[in-house]
Amino acid sequence: xxxxxxxxxxxxxxxxxxxxxxxxxxxxxxxxxxxxxxxxxxxxxxxxxxxxxxxxxxxxxxxxxxxxxxxxxxxxxxxxxxxxxxxxxxxxxxxxxxxxxxxxxxxxxxxxxxxxxxxxxxxxxxxxxxxxxxxxxxxxxxxxxxxxxxxxxxxxxxxxxxxxxxxxxxxxxxxxxxxxxxxxxxxxxxxxxxxxxxxxxxxxxxxxxxxxxxxxxxxxxxxxxxxxxxxxxxxxxxxxxxxxxxxxxxxxxxxxxxxxxxxxxxxxxxxxxxxxxxxxxxxxxxxxxxxxxxxxxxxxxxxxxxxxxxxxxxxxxxxxxxxxxxxxxxxxxxxxxxxxxxxxxx
Amino acid sequence: xxxxxxxxxxxxxxxxxxxxxxxxxxxxxxxxxxxxxxxxxxxxxxxxxxxxxxxxxxxxxxxxxxxxxxxxxxxxxxxxxxxxxxxxxxxxxxxxxxxxxxxxxxxxxxxxxxxxxxxxxxxxxxxxxxxxxxxxxxxxxxxxxxxxxxxxxxxxxxxxxxxxxxxxxxxxxxxxxxxxxx
Numbered sequence: 325x326x327x328x329x330x331x332x333x334x335x336x337x338x339x340x341x342x343x344x345x346x347x348x349x350x351x352x353x354x355x356x357x358x359x360x361x362x363x364x365x366x367x368x369x370x371x372x373x374x375x376x377x378x379x380x381x382x383x384x385x386x387x388x389x390x391x392x393x394x395x396x397x398x399x400x401x402x403x404x405x406x407x408x409x410x411x412x413x414x415x416x417x418x419x420x421x422x423x424x425x426x427x428x429x430x431x432x433x434x435x436x437x438x439x440x441x442x443x444x445x446x447x448x449x450x451x452x453x454x455x456x457x458x459x460x461x462x463x464x465x466x467x468x469x470x471x472x473x474x475x476x477x478x479x480x481x482x483x484x485x486x487x488x489x490x491x492x493x494x495x496x497x498x499x500x501x502x503x504x505x506x507x508x509x510x511x512x513x514x515x516x517x518x519x520x521x522x523x524x525x526x527x528x529x530x531x532x533x534x535x536x537x538x539x540x541x542x543x544x545x546x547x548x549x550x551x552x553x554x555x556x557x558x559x560x561x562x563x564x565x566x567x568x569x570x571x572x573x574x575x576x577x578x579x580x581x582x583x584x585x586x587x588x589x590x591x592x593x594x595x596x597x598x599x600x601x602x603x604x605x606x607x608x609x610x611x612x613x614x615x616x617x618x619x620x621x622x623x624x625x626x627x628x629x630x631x632x633x634x635x636x637x638x639x640x641x642x643x644x645x646x647x648x649x650x651x652x653x654x655x656x657x658x659x660x661x662x663x664x665x666x667x668x669x670x
Numbered sequence: 671x672x673x674x675x676x677x678x679x680x681x682x683x684x685x686x687x688x689x690x691x692x693x694x695x696x697x698x699x700x701x702x703x704x705x706x707x708x709x710x711x712x713x714x715x716x717x718x719x720x721x722x723x724x725x726x727x728x729x730x731x732x733x734x735x736x737x738x739x740x741x742x743x744x745x746x747x748x749x750x751x752x753x754x755x756x757x758x759x760x761x762x763x764x765x766x767x768x769x770x771x772x773x774x775x776x777x778x779x780x781x782x783x784x785x786x787x788x789x790x791x792x793x794x795x796x797x798x799x800x801x802x803x804x805x806x807x808x809x810x811x812x813x814x815x816x817x818x819x820x821x822x823x824x825x826x827x828x829x830x831x832x833x834x835x836x837x838x839x840x841x842x843x844x845x846x847x848x849x850x851x852x
Contacts, residue, residue, distance in 0.1 A: 446845065544840045547822055557838035584844040594844020 355493055363396060363404060363493065401454040401488060408487040418615035419487070428452060429480035432463040433472050442467050450582035451484045453545040490540050490578055492550045540614075542581040553577050559584070561598045563591040568600055573607035592655070601657035611653075619644060619653075703743035704750065710735055712757050715773045717813040719780045727830040729813055737816030737825030738809075749808060755796050756805035762794030763787065763802070 360369050396404065409416035419425055431451040432443050443466055445459045452462060460466055464475050474480045541552035556577035561568045568591055570576070585596035592598075599606050611622035623644055627637040638644070640661065642651045651660050700706045705713060717729035717738070729735075742750055764772040764783050772783060786792040790803035816825030826832070832839045 441845070542840065547820075547840070551840060556840065557842060559842050580842050581840060584842045586844050589842070596844060 362407060363400070365400075396454075398454050398456045398482075401486060402482050404488060405483060405486045412487070415615045416487070418613065418618075419485075422615065422617045424485045424617065426451075426484045427480060428455075428462060428482045428484060429474060431484045432459075433474070435470065435472070438470060438472055439468055443472070449545050452482075453489055453543050454486070455482075489543055492541060492543075492552070540575055540578050542578050544581075556581065559589070559598075561585055561589050561591050561596065563600055568598055569605040570598065571605055571607035571610070573609060576608050579608045597654050599654050601655050601660075603653065603656070702739045704753075705735075705739050705742075709753075709757055710739065711773050712760065712771075713738060713753075713809070715780065716760065716784065716809055717816070719777070719784055720810055720813045721817050722777075726834040727828075729817055731827070732817050732825055732830040733827035734813050734816035734825050736827070737819070737823055738812050740824035741812070741816075746812070749812075752800070752805060752808055755800055756802075756809070759792070759794045759796030759800070759802060759805065760787065762796055763792040766793040 405416065428451075432438075432447070443459050443463045448455055448459060448462070455462060461475050462479060463472055465472070539552075541550055542556060543550045553574050556574075558574070558577055559570060559580040561570060579597075583595045583597045585591065585598070586593035590596075591600055597608070610625075611619045613619075623638045628635070640651070641649050642656060643649045643653045700710070702710050714730055714735040717734045721729040721732075721734070723731055738746075742753060760783065761771050763786055764770065764775060764779075767783055767786065768775055768779050772780060775783065783792075784806065787802040787806040790801055792802035794802075796802075816823070818831045819826055821827065821829060829839050
């Protein structure tokens with residue numbers, strides 16, 4: 325009887341311990357469940373594994389450390405969007421309906437733009453970040469006279485902005501910088517120089533924007549590297565020589581990589597959309613949905629509760645109501661509508 | 671020469687045995703592209719003296735050794751011999767001045783050795799054939815390039831120098847607009 329009791333107690337104890345251990349185990353990231361060959365070329369992966377076996381674990385870089393460095397060519401990148409949609413259908417649908425869903429033809433054959441300034445390599449930074457070539461391989465001629473045509477008509481329908489422009493597939497393996505540093509770390513690691521690949525990024529939980537600051541980021545074409553939002557620089561924008569108040573939301577750093585002011589960071593220059601006037605200090609994401617960029621319901625989030633004038637702002641003549649309105653929601657001030665505004669509020 | 675069965679079996683056995691030996695040798699070989707492990711330690715120590723870590727990262731933290739090694743295996747391969755000879759020369763000077771190799775010297779002693787190299791008056795057999803000052807300039811310039819240059823070239827790990835200088839990276843900059851003046 326005692327023996328049976330002891331046995332049962334031991335079994336229950338073992339079960340409790342194992343339950344605790346398994347409960348403490350971190351949840352695996354969703355993408356780690358995917359087969360690498362879903363995105364990467366299966367032959368390439370096989371080749372790499374063979375190489376790793378031949379060189380031995382100490383000499384070869386770890387698979388996890390080079391996963392990001394195994395490049396997908398542009399065709400594979402374009403096809404990737406459909407694969408993302410297998411699981412992220414709503415986000416893909418929203419993106420497809422947004423202003424970010426532009427094609428190479430829409431980006432590079434824009435007459436109005438090209439007459440003003442010629443297509444150039446720098447355009448690819450935001451409009452064709454995964455393209456395997458230079459501006460001249462995409463559009464011809466590279467001048468302001470035109471007429472412009474795609475260098476290869478097959479490229480016309482390619483997406484300028486894809487899921488991977490702002491999201492990384494291996495979030496659990498974010499290392500900055502990736503392969504070179506990882507290899508370098510391994511090489512320089514001695515007793516005196518401990519490995520430092522986990523370089524200090526601000527803890528995402530400590531940033532405004534929370535965990536999303538690691539989910540979103542920007543693929544920098546020049547470096548061929550993905551920068552999560554918490555590693556991107558926070559913008560500083562000036563108006564009349566004075567710094568504007570900007571949102572602390574770290575996610576706006578992603579927007580600013582493309583919707584950026586000119587080199588001197590003056591508000592309103594280049595593609596800058598910095599909020600000034602009555603909306604100064606708000607985050608882009610206070611109004612814009614992340615994938616659809618939709619703003620239709622945004623005004624009602626704050627107005628009329630925080631409105632000073634009690635007007636139904638959704639009916640006001642702003643860009644939220646009509647895109648052609650001269651009262652741009654990004655720049656509007658009280659004096660745009662009110663002729664007499666107390667000096668303190670101007 | 672007659673190639674009988676016995677000779678054939680011997681040749682095959684030697685070939686297979688040799689093939690097994692190759693990876694074993696590879697395991698002991700340098701993990702660097704150009705440098706030996708010892709050379710890498712020496713270059714790492716020299717570069718850390720040129721840009722030492724203080725409140726900001728130094729050459730070692732920025733992976734300058736990786737930059738130099740990568741470049742000597744690529745575009746800067748013309749400097750390979752200068753490095754081979756120069757590194758031997760550094761240890762000759764070190765031994766002549768302090769009786770020990772450069773990597774084991776105290777930081778102040780390492781500085782003294784580098785000062786001797788820079789002045790062109792360093793002791794050592796190697797420096798009879800090539801200028802110690804020229805080698806110092808070479809490794810100093812490569813250290814600077816590795817520390818301040820773009821990380822894609824192998825150095826400036828973690829954008830160490832950009833962070834030190836307060837440079838935003840990736841830069842926040844809109845379109846390069848070259849509007850024609852009307």
